[in-house]
Amino acid sequence: MVYLTRRYRFCASHRLHNEALSDDANLRIYGKCDSPFGHGHNYALEVTVAGPIDEATGMVFDLVALDGIVEKEVLERFDHTNLNLDVEDFRARVPTTENVCTEIFHLLEDKLERGGPRNAARLARVRLEETNWNFFEYEGDSRPTA
Amino acid sequence: MIYVTRRAEFSASHVYHNPKLSAEENRRLFGKCNNPHGHGHNYTLEVTVAGSINPTTGMVVDLKELKTLLEREVLNLLDHKFLNQEVAAFATKIPTTENIAVEIWSMLAPKLSFGKLHRIRLYETPDLFVDYYGD
Numbered sequence: 638m639v640y641l642t643r644r645y646r647f648c649a650s651h652r653l654h655n656e657a658l659s660d661d662a663n664l665r666i667y668g669k670c671d672s673p674f675g676h677g678h679n680y681a682l683e684v685t686v687a688g689p690i691d692e693a694t695g696m697v698f699d700l701v702a703l704d705g706i707v708e709k710e711v712l713e714r715f716d717h718t719n720l721n722l723d724v725e726d727f728r729a730r731v732p733t734t735e736n737v738c739t740e741i742f743h744l745l746e747d748k749l750e751r752g753g754p755r756n757a758a759r760l761a762r763v764r765l766e767e768t769n770w771n772f773f774e775y776e777g778d779s780r781p782t783a
Numbered sequence: 784m785i786y787v788t789r790r791a792e793f794s795a796s797h798v799y800h801n802p803k804l805s806a807e808e809n810r811r812l813f814g815k816c817n818n819p820h821g822h823g824h825n826y827t828l829e830v831t832v833a834g835s836i837n838p839t840t841g842m843v844v845d846l847k848e849l850k851t852l853l854e855r856e857v858l859n860l861l862d863h864k865f866l867n868q869e870v871a872a873f874a875t876k877i878p879t880t881e882n883i884a885v886e887i888w889s890m891l892a893p894k895l896s897f898g899k900l901h902r903i904r905l906y907e908t909p910d911l912f913v914d915y916y917g918d
Contacts, residue, residue: 653841770790771787773843774786
């Protein structure tokens with residue numbers, strides 16, 4: 638098994654705010670991330686696919702195909718958007734980087750399994766950096782409950 | 784299960800020297816790291832906590848809380864210190880990056896009130912790092 642990681646970037650804004658909670662609770666939990674106008678990040682996304690090396694191509698996954706899938710499924714959807722307002726998935730769910738990370742995994746999971754050479758590769762991990770100081774990793778062993 | 788990592792930096796000095804060994808053996812074993820006056824690094828620390836996403840907050844851990852905990856339990860004790868002289872744990876243990884990573888694990892693990900400590904990754908330089916998973 639070989640793990641292949643490709644790195645991408647997108648820029649987006651978000652506001653961490655749960656309508657089901659009081660203003661006080663939102664401020665306590667999310668601090669300045671609850672600011673009503675939102676704020677933005679340069680996200681760095683790492684998509685890792687795992688699989689055997691295809692004998693004919695010497696590759697785990699076709700990088701051009703991977704780029705196309707990530708571009709269509711993730712970057713076009715998220716880049717230069719307001720995640721709360723522009724992305725359907727986050728109308729009812731707080732776009733914390735945890736939730737964005739798992740959402741990206743689920744968006745890519747099925748598509749990548751169909752995109753690999755000989756269909757042998759699978760999505761192994763999504764790693765999402767919100768800032769240079771924190772990042773989130775999801776390997777798909779549980780679905781978010783909200 | 785989702786893994787959340789917080790990164791932090793601290794700067795410290797250390798010397799590698801085992802008093803049970805001869806001066807020649809220390810020099811042979813530790814090379815220029817045995818310079819008695821010590822030398823320093825900018826360490827980069829990555830603390831990874833594993834947990835599940837809280838459906839109300841959308842978060843695994845409160846990153847502000849993790850940052851505060853890191854500052855209180857680790858950075859305040861190690862940053863701008865001569866590890867051999869100023870950190871009790873290294874009075875008898877050589878402050879190699881391996882030992883520092885294990886020590887940071889034991890500083891943090893009992894204090895974590897959220898999630899589960901999954902990994903300590905400590906970079907001594909951008910080209911060298913140690914991972915410790917608590918076992």
